Amino acid sequence: VQLQASGGGLVQAGDSLRLSCAASGRTSSTLDMGWFRQAPGKEREFVAVISWSGYRILYADSVKGRFTISKSNAKNTLYLQMNSLKPEDTAVYSCAADPSGELNTHWYEYGYWGQGTLVTVSS
Numbered sequence: 001v002q003l004q005a006s007g008g009g010l011v012q013a014g015d016s017l018r019l020s021c022a023a024s025g026r027t028s029s030t031l032d033m034g035w036f037r038q039a040p041g042k043e044r045e046f047v048a049v050i051s052w053s054g055y056r057i058l059y060a061d062s063v064k065g066r067f068t069i070s071k072s073n074a075k076n077t078l079y080l081q082m083n084s085l086k087p088e089d090t091a092v093y094s095c096a097a098d099p100s101g102e103l104n105t106h107w108y109e110y111g112y113w114g115q116g117t118l119v120t121v122s123s
Contacts, residue, residue, distance in 0.1 A: 001026045003114030005095045010120045015085050021078040021095030021114055029053075029073040032098045035080045036107050037091035038116070046105040047093070048080065056103055063089075085121045092116035 007019040019035070034049035048059045048069035057069055068081040078095055094117075096110035104110065 001031070001097050001112040003095050003097060003112060005093065005114040005117045008093060008117030008119045010122065011085055013086055013121055013123050015121075016081070016083045017085060017119060018082070019080040019093055019095075019117060019119075021080075023076045023078065023097065026097075026099075027073065027076055030099065031112075032101060032103055033071060033078045034096050034098065034105075034110060035069060035078075035093055036096060036110075037089075037093045037119075039088075039091040042091075044094075044107045046107065049098075049103055049105060050078070051103055052101060058103060058105060060105075082119070085119075087121050087123045090119060090121050092118050 002024045005021045032051050035047040036044050038044040046060050050057050050069045066084045071078045095114045097112040098110045
């Protein structure tokens with residue numbers, strides 16, 4: 001599975017941004033797919049995950065109500081809509097895929113990773 005994330009950039013606090021992650025090599029309809037982020041000097045942390053069916057979703061408490069994860073199986077693409085961005089959301093965001101179907105939230109449980117895309121939120 002190859003994953004390609006895009007959509008990062010520099011925005012102001014309160015703005016919105018949508019990240020995309022294009023998958024190839026294996027369809028997203030058979031994979032749980034997640035977003036993780038890593039801020040400078042901090043450990044990688046879970047953001048959100050969507051099940052292969054699209055019916056189960058989990059969010060980190062820090063983004064619940066502001067971020068929305070979704071995917072298009074037809075386009076084999078994962079999305080992360082980020083609203084009401086805060087400076088503390090600044091990080092490199094990476095997409096990942098997991099074939100286990102267990103809706104995992106730990107980064108080490110994911111076997112496939114895309115390169116990160118930088119999101120910078122200014123105050």
